Amino acid sequence: MERGRTATEGSGAERTAARQHHGNRHGRSERARQAVLEAADGLLVEKGFTGVTIEGIASSAGVAKQTIYRWWSTKTDILLDAFLQDATEALTPPDHGDLTEDLGAHLHQLALFLTRSDAGTVFTALLGHAQHDPAFAGVLRARYLDEQRRRDRLPLDNAVRRGELPADLDTVAEVDQLVGPIYHRVLVTGDPVDRAFTDLLVDNFLRRHRVR
Incomplete structure (x- = not known):
């Protein structure tokens, strides 16, 4: 001192x-x-x-x-963390107070994220790796798929809270019908996932539930 x-x-x-x-x-x-x-x-x-x-x-x-x-510990761990960071930033749905606007914006953003971003390429690679590594498949499901399904439900959950959709709506089943076709085109068929396609998914959902 x-x-x-x-x-x-x-x-x-x-x-x-x-x-x-x-x-x-x-x-x-x-x-x-x-x-x-x-x-x-x-x-x-x-x-x-x-x-x-x-x-x-x-x-x-x-x-x-x-x-x-x-x-x-591995390159897969790095790629997963990079992807999760990108997904959190890009795939948290907006809340404009209107189901049609929120759902349309979110599905379009999901399609862009999976098809036109580096993160989408990382996701495809991670899914491919998961097919040969059951332990990693469990990690991917727990760290991304489960959390993303929660984010995907937010526009529906918010609409239920506002009274736009019925309180007893099975949002888990409904969100699978909304985002499932996007993943199917991206990962299986390779067909375009443009704004017209995602808007069609939204329109079909709204008609099915008679939402004006």
Whole structure:
């Protein structure tokens, strides 16, 4: 301790310095983490699932492999976290207070996300990997599919709350009929999933439930 400075003053300054150092370190860590997630996305689109390696991700992100292994064990773990972050940001439905507008916007956004974004490419790759890895299939279902079904139900749940839809509506079954055709076209047939198609899904739903 320096002469003339009290213990209270010294410890306060040290605490301030410690907080600043911790904040900077945390900031660098978060930037590195985001760089890894973005690098994994980009490499998968460029090289395909088998072409993505931890070494390649580290090089593209400008970090050491040891940095990656602090957070993830495999490239699949990295790709899943990257996809989940993108899905949370892009696939949380809007709430404009109107079922037709909310449902139309959400289904269109889901279609765009799956067909035109890097995240959609990652999702397709992860589904393919899940076919050969039952343990990962369970993780994917628990971390994405279950949560996404909850998000997909939000426009219906909000409409039930507002009285636009009946309180006893089976929203789980209904949302499967709304989003199921989108996934079927994306993953099975390859047919277009344009705005006309998603609007048709909404129109059919509204007519079925006599919603004006």
